[in-house]
Amino acid sequence: MHSPELLKGTLQTIVLKVLKDHGKMYGYEITQRVKELSDGHILLTEGxxxxxxxxxxxxxxxxxxxxxxxxxxxxxxxxxxxxxxQAKERVAEFVDFIQTMGSVLQVKLN
Amino acid sequence: MHSPELLKGTLQTIVLKVLKDHGKMYGYEITQRVKELSDGHILLTEGxxxxxxxxxxxxxxxxxxxxxxxxxxxxxxxxxxxxxxQAKERVAEFVDFIQTMGSVLQVKLN
DNA sequence: GATCAATACATAAGTGATTTATGCATTAGA
DNA sequence: TCTAATGCATAAATCACTTATGTATTGATC
Incomplete structure (x- = not known):
């Protein structure tokens, strides 16, 4: 798991999008799905x-x-x-954010 | 400027990378450069x-x-x-983070 | 020649999402 | 039988960042 600092502010977006993609889920299931999707890089804490x-x-x-x-x-x-x-808006906002950061950091995302 | 939540944890990365790309700079100059590069989306506060x-x-x-x-x-x-x-590492870490988030959110970054 | 915006630094109090710690309880596996 | 995994929950502590404030110079506008 990489530096958790960057993860700040993304939790709600992740939850909303995962629920959008997988339908109803329970808490523990969400943690496992995210762990899976992120290949073990994102480990949501219960707290x-x-x-x-x-x-x-x-x-x-x-x-x-x-x-x-x-x-x-x-x-x-x-x-x-x-x-x-909201799920849609949050994801769009995130994509926007990435694009902006790409410009500032001069990196290509692909 | 979009939701500032997402910006959390990116400040040091931004500063390091901008300094790497533009050489020595003073504080106010950094705020202006970032504003420019981000097309007004990222406004660093002095605080x-x-x-x-x-x-x-x-x-x-x-x-x-x-x-x-x-x-x-x-x-x-x-x-x-x-x-x-550090500049190099932080940027690499960010790119890594983006890739991971792309997987979780199932979005294409390009 | 006065007033406002921009330039340029700095610090301190307050906020708020997240981490860390803790608690309880069931189920599966070694 | 003991540990790990499953499953929920809350509270205190942390820490980056916002907001507020302060000081001072310079340029533009009227």
Whole structure:
């Protein structure tokens, strides 16, 4: 995992986009999916993820559904309609940011 | 200027790379160059820049030279040898980060 | 010749996302 | 039977950065 400094501010974008691509997921599942997609480079910590999920839910971007698997609980999160819009906007914003950084750092992204 | 959240953690990388590309520069000049390169999207604040410069200097990555222009003072910063190495590493790290994020967000950067 | 914007540095308090630490509980594997 | 993995959650601490403030010079505008 590379310097976590750069990761700041990307958590919500990641969560929203992953949920958009994979449909409803529970917290732990998100951490695993992101770990997979990033080839082990991005490891979401629970202390960051759960509060983020709660916040997105409070903002109406996510809806929840709690399911019991045996005696274990899973809390599924899914995008609401505004959540889908936000997901798109956040990704676009990120791409924009990358383009700008590319100009400043004079690097080619491909 | 887009959401400043994403900018977090990139300040040192920007400063190091800009100094690498343009040689010695003073603080205010850096803010202007970055503004230019980013087409007005990235506006470095003095409250962030000056402490960052001082920190990089304290770490031995930058050397300084104070010059008087009339009665006004300019403090020029330049990369030291370790600073040049760091500049390269930081940029590489950023490119790496972008690639990883591209995978997670499933976006093409070009 | 006064006033405002730009130039040029600097520091300190406050913010806020994230890390680190901790807690509880179930399930699978060695 | 003990450890790792699964699964949730919260609270304190950290730390980069924003916002606010301060000082001073220079150029432009009216």
């Amino acid at each position: 960051a993820l759960y509060p983020a999920l709660h916040k997105l839910e409070a903002e109406g971007l996510l809806s929840t559904e709690t399911v019991s698997i045996g005696k274990r609980i899973r809390k599924y999160y899914a995008l609401t309609s505004p959540g889908k819009v | 962030a820049l000056y402490p960052a410069l001082h920190k990089l200097e304290a770490e031995g990555l930058l050397s300084t030279e104070t010059v008087s222009i009339g009665k006004r003072i300019r403090k020029y910063y330049a990369l030291t040898s370790p600073g040049k190495v």
